[in-house]
Amino acid sequence: MLLDPTAAGLFPIAPTPFTPDGRIDDASVDTLIARYLEAGATGITVLGIMGEAPKLEPEESLAITARFIAGFGKLPVIVGVSAPGLAAMRWLARAAMDKGAAGVMIAPPPSLRTDDQITGYYRQAIEAIGADIPFVIQDYPLTLTVQMTPKVIRQIVEENPSCVMLKHEDWPGLEKISALRAFQREGSMRPISILTGNGGLFLDFEMERGADGAMTGYAFPEMLADVVRLSKAGRREEAHDLFDAHLPLLRYEQQQGVGLAVRKYVLMKRGFIASDAQRKPGSALTPAARAEVDYLLARLAARDARARLAA
Structure with missing residues (x-):
């Protein structure tokens, strides 16, 4: 199954589980x-920034890719x-596609500065x-430091027919989504899928601006899937109520430098992974930070029963 512009829903960014x-x-x-899959994922993305991809050897990267492709069956896997270097x-x-991947994700190198450099x-x-x-x-200026305007994204899409999706995680970026959808309505850019990142921190309004879903790795993927579903169904208040309940933990997980440690810790407590270990070099939560996350989970459990598993 090849990725196409109709892709929508939840594509979690998978962490790479390590033993201690x-x-x-x-x-x-x-x-x-x-x-x-139980959480409602409609696809998945592996070897992303939060997947610790640079710490993997090439053979490991391909082995993990193959394992996810086999596990997700007919659902699309983006690598x-x-x-x-090119x-x-x-x-x-090429190796991932030979294994059955649906498509690939490409981020611009941080050295790019001008529009011509980016499109080139x-x-x-x-x-x-x-x-x-x-x-x-992948449009992630907060980490990659590459600023892509809507017009630059449109140019990349129009020059490269194989471009079928934007992973949008600009911040602030709601107006960028609106601009891109306006290009589509006026016919100056062909339709593409837009999935959003940033840990889901702005998913509530991103869906209302025209996003097709989420591609991120928050430790409660069920919430992301539910917000996407409720938003598409026009159930605005329910979507925002659920999102608001998770916002304190979402915010905590978005801290630079420890975000992955928080995410892996919660996933471990929820039984998604056996250990919250990162491959070196990596960060770890202090006892004080773990206590703060536990407190946030206990508060969340009062509004979303799925958090009781981690309490």
Whole structure:
């Protein structure tokens, strides 16, 4: 199944589970797959920034990709293939597609500054991996420091027919979603899927601005799936009520430097993974931080029973 512009729903960004000694935990990968499917995932993204992809050897990256593809069956698996060099990007992209991936995600390198540099990079990247591979633009200026205007995104989409999706995680970025959807309505940009990141921090209004769903890794994927579903059904108050209940934990998880540690800790407490270990170099929560997360989970349990599993 190849990725196309109709993709929607929840595509969790999968963390890479490790044992405390730094080995990949295959059993936890299988548990993650099962729990994401139970949560309502309509696809998944592996080897993203929060998946600790740079810490993996090429063979490990491909093995994890293959395991998720097998576990998700007919549902689409997107593989992050961003790399400093185009040769490495091409190898992983082609190898992942040979394993059955639905498409790949490409982030711009932090060195890009001008619009011409950004659009030129994507032309070169697609020439390297092949125009037959559907790809996702990752727009994450807070981490990557590359600023893409709506017009630049439109140019990338129009110049590269294999572009089928934008992973939108600009901040603030609601107006960018509106601008892109306006381009589509006026006919100056063909339709693409827009899935949003930022840990789900703005998902409530992103859906109302025209997003098709979420591609992020918050430790309660069920909430993300529910907000997407309720928003699409026009049940605005229910969507916002559920989102608001989770907002304190969402905010806490978005702290720079410890966000992945928080996410893995909660996923471990919920039984998604066996250990919250990160492969070195990595961060870890202090006892005080763990106590704060536990407090937030206990408060959340009063409004969402699914948090009682972690209390």
